[in-house]
Amino acid sequence: MNAEIVAVGSEMLTPERVDTNSLYLTAELNNLGVEVVSKYVVGDHLELLASAVRLALSRSELVILSGGLGPTEDDLTRDAVAAALDRKLVYHPEIAEALEQRFARLNRKMAEVNKRQAFVIDGATILPNDRGTAPGQWVEESGAVVILLPGPPHEIKAMFERQCLPRLTRLVPQQVIRTLELRVAGMGESDLDQLIAPVYKKYQNPATTILAGAGDIQIHFRARCDTQAEADALLCEVSGPIEVLLGDRIYSRTSESIEAVVGKLLLERNATLTVAESCTGGLLGERLTSVPGSSEYFLGGFITYSNALKTELLGVPLEMLAEHGAVSKPVAEAMAEGARRRAHSTYALSITGIAGPGGATEEKPVGTTYVGLANANGTEVLHRQVLGDRARIRMFASQLALDFLRRKLSSTKV
Amino acid sequence: MNAEIVAVGSEMLTPERVDTNSLYLTAELNNLGVEVVSKYVVGDHLELLASAVRLALSRSELVILSGGLGPTEDDLTRDAVAAALDRKLVYHPEIAEALEQRFARLNRKMAEVNKRQAFVIDGATILPNDRGTAPGQWVEESGAVVILLPGPPHEIKAMFERQCLPRLTRLVPQQVIRTLELRVAGMGESDLDQLIAPVYKKYQNPATTILAGAGDIQIHFRARCDTQAEADALLCEVSGPIEVLLGDRIYSRTSESIEAVVGKLLLERNATLTVAESCTGGLLGERLTSVPGSSEYFLGGFITYSNALKTELLGVPLEMLAEHGAVSKPVAEAMAEGARRRAHSTYALSITGIAGPGGATEEKPVGTTYVGLANANGTEVLHRQVLGDRARIRMFASQLALDFLRRKLSSTKV
Numbered sequence: 118m119n120a121e122i123v124a125v126g127s128e129m130l131t132p133e134r135v136d137t138n139s140l141y142l143t144a145e146l147n148n149l150g151v152e153v154v155s156k157y158v159v160g161d162h163l164e165l166l167a168s169a170v171r172l173a174l175s176r177s178e179l180v181i182l183s184g185g186l187g188p189t190e191d192d193l194t195r196d197a198v199a200a201a202l203d204r205k206l207v208y209h210p211e212i213a214e215a216l217e218q219r220f221a222r223l224n225r226k227m228a229e230v231n232k233r234q235a236f237v238i239d240g241a242t243i244l245p246n247d248r249g250t251a252p253g254q255w256v257e258e259s260g261a262v263v264i265l266l267p268g269p270p271h272e273i274k275a276m277f278e279r280q281c282l283p284r285l286t287r288l289v290p291q292q293v294i295r296t297l298e299l300r301v302a303g304m305g306e307s308d309l310d311q312l313i314a315p316v317y318k319k320y321q322n323p324a325t326t327i328l329a330g331a332g333d334i335q336i337h338f339r340a341r342c343d344t345q346a347e348a349d350a351l352l353c354e355v356s357g358p359i360e361v362l363l364g365d366r367i368y369s370r371t372s373e374s375i376e377a378v379v380g381k382l383l384l385e386r387n388a389t390l391t392v393a394e395s396c397t398g399g400l401l402g403e404r405l406t407s408v409p410g411s412s413e414y415f416l417g418g419f420i421t422y423s424n425a426l427k428t429e430l431l432g433v434p435l436e437m438l439a440e441h442g443a444v445s446k447p448v449a450e451a452m453a454e455g456a457r458r459r460a461h462s463t464y465a466l467s468i469t470g471i472a473g474p475g476g477a478t479e480e481k482p483v484g485t486t487y488v489g490l491a492n493a494n495g496t497e498v499l500h501r502q503v504l505g506d507r508a509r510i511r512m513f514a515s516q517l518a519l520d521f522l523r524r525k526l527s528s529t530k531v
Numbered sequence: 532m533n534a535e536i537v538a539v540g541s542e543m544l545t546p547e548r549v550d551t552n553s554l555y556l557t558a559e560l561n562n563l564g565v566e567v568v569s570k571y572v573v574g575d576h577l578e579l580l581a582s583a584v585r586l587a588l589s590r591s592e593l594v595i596l597s598g599g600l601g602p603t604e605d606d607l608t609r610d611a612v613a614a615a616l617d618r619k620l621v622y623h624p625e626i627a628e629a630l631e632q633r634f635a636r637l638n639r640k641m642a643e644v645n646k647r648q649a650f651v652i653d654g655a656t657i658l659p660n661d662r663g664t665a666p667g668q669w670v671e672e673s674g675a676v677v678i679l680l681p682g683p684p685h686e687i688k689a690m691f692e693r694q695c696l697p698r699l700t701r702l703v704p705q706q707v708i709r710t711l712e713l714r715v716a717g718m719g720e721s722d723l724d725q726l727i728a729p730v731y732k733k734y735q736n737p738a739t740t741i742l743a744g745a746g747d748i749q750i751h752f753r754a755r756c757d758t759q760a761e762a763d764a765l766l767c768e769v770s771g772p773i774e775v776l777l778g779d780r781i782y783s784r785t786s787e788s789i790e791a792v793v794g795k796l797l798l799e800r801n802a803t804l805t806v807a808e809s810c811t812g813g814l815l816g817e818r819l820t821s822v823p824g825s826s827e828y829f830l831g832g833f834i835t836y837s838n839a840l841k842t843e844l845l846g847v848p849l850e851m852l853a854e855h856g857a858v859s860k861p862v863a864e865a866m867a868e869g870a871r872r873r874a875h876s877t878y879a880l881s882i883t884g885i886a887g888p889g890g891a892t893e894e895k896p897v898g899t900t901y902v903g904l905a906n907a908n909g910t911e912v913l914h915r916q917v918l919g920d921r922a923r924i925r926m927f928a929s930q931l932a933l934d935f936l937r938r939k940l941s942s943t944k945v
Contacts, residue, residue, distance in 0.1 A: 132558035144546035158570040398820025399813030406812025420832040
């Protein structure tokens, strides 16, 4: 089965925006064995949209639209698909009522325009939206399926997963696609590729894709076979030697984030964590607490952006700051120790660095980063020179800290 | 003049890749006054590609393709455009010769497949490529233009700038595009649209686009006129009444983030800020410090994820936590006051809430959020019920806090 994806919205035709919903949809469709053969971004324009839908339907069995289901007059997806299929739009008072109740629960009155969202293409199945006001629609048309989904990422994901996946699974001929993902920290992309390319280049199936973030690399393998056993055997054949080559630089084989991996390691060891952040300003804490249930091991932390707070909250000696500067090994050490002492945690991580663009000196260029890790046995400090802009340096620094702790925890017994 | 952009290549139909050439092309076209009304990503497939080109040509005067001009059998752009225009491909021995010389200069022998790159659509102008092997093509067809460009970003940019811009400038009627962006906090998308639609709906030009994030809305106006003065006058005509309607809910007219706006207000008032975060775990600090130079006004903060740290670091009374719970008005108040007192800042913001998925009770559902703001005159607390998943609730909560402070600062004298 082939699919085409249409992202609706003039804002995605500006020089600043890309459509990212289609990436999520593509991953989900590929898992089902469905190939995406074309993608479109179309502005809020009835005729352009309708003709894109007609073209997609003329050649593919599945057409998925995202966006343009809102309450405003710019939201034309309903009308355009109805036009492309030559069907009417039918007003569903029960949708309008449910919307009114939703607003009432929030103690708000529904705006009259929201009634536009109660129009459904004749013959379509309504897909409830429990995360927003725009219901989705599932329309079958002579063997093909057109799906209308809302644009906001958290809405489209929930609706696709709950409403569309089960229906599509029934429709799609069984082929098996199995994937494996390795996540790697502490290595550059070109070094990694040089190391593992001799292995994966030998195989067309599984297909291998390498994605690099700030201090974080994902290796995706995708095998497509008639049976699950075949696919799994192929995945093993390729990933086995690569896992040996990469060793403990692999932090996850299950798509888990490094935040979640660190959280599990802490939990298993009954250990707690505090952070002391300077240049990252809260990013490390934010990442750790993005994991639901992180309150089980994460106590909190100190954002000591100013030198005064480093001294006052963490006990970093004034003379140390004067002698070595805030971005230095002794200060990273003192920050981690201070955070651990004040918060009574098993571990404490500290970050101090120069994220730029200002603040650099000759000896300490933009990107200079120190990460401290304290526990009952003492404190270690890592020093790295990070490349990139402010956002990348901060993300890289938080990644260094998480990986530092991960390695430490992995080497200690449960 | 309207344009459509077709990115060619199956690799851009994977879950990991997006087409970014079109962003560069869009910016350049907009500068010429050309609107991009549709974008496509099409795999390496002759028929799909040809039909996309046919559709684009049926409605727009300019169609630009990027990629698929390489030497392999997967590179089908030449063939597809020739098919769409019903023209022949003509072999140009002089292109093949130039390629052979290029390879010779690198002391390499040209592979036979590279001769594929010497085929040109009948009647097309050849666009030389001084950065790679694939020449581009410029084809005119009954008033419309189709341009074939190579895929690698440094090749497409050089070729577009040197070969296409001068030609397009001659073709495109001189027009000016001017834009204005308003950023709004503290309002839902549908409420906002209901309020301002009666104004902007009266105008096709400027075009108005509304983009909604978590507690953050951007309104983009784009005017297209013969002269800059006309365009600016039109922008004023539409945005003026809208600015009056939205009043102080507008936090920026210059695409500035709310973090940056708050930073400027603090700086002007010579004021400093600290944060005390529970459910956001550092996100508020992270956002504030994403602004270069934020150390001028941001001192730091407290991530008090555990109740123990709320008491120990911020002095929130144990009895208060027991009686009201950590997510409550008095605790938000005590957190803000504690942070301000301990860090000696002019202002302190606190956030406590239930980001979910766990932790909810009957009286305090997921999304319950309190934001505290303390200064020398006392402490105010805002209570909101936020919808969405963990990530959205946390982002919304940080937005509420930033906007709360922005309003407070705007109402105090410099």
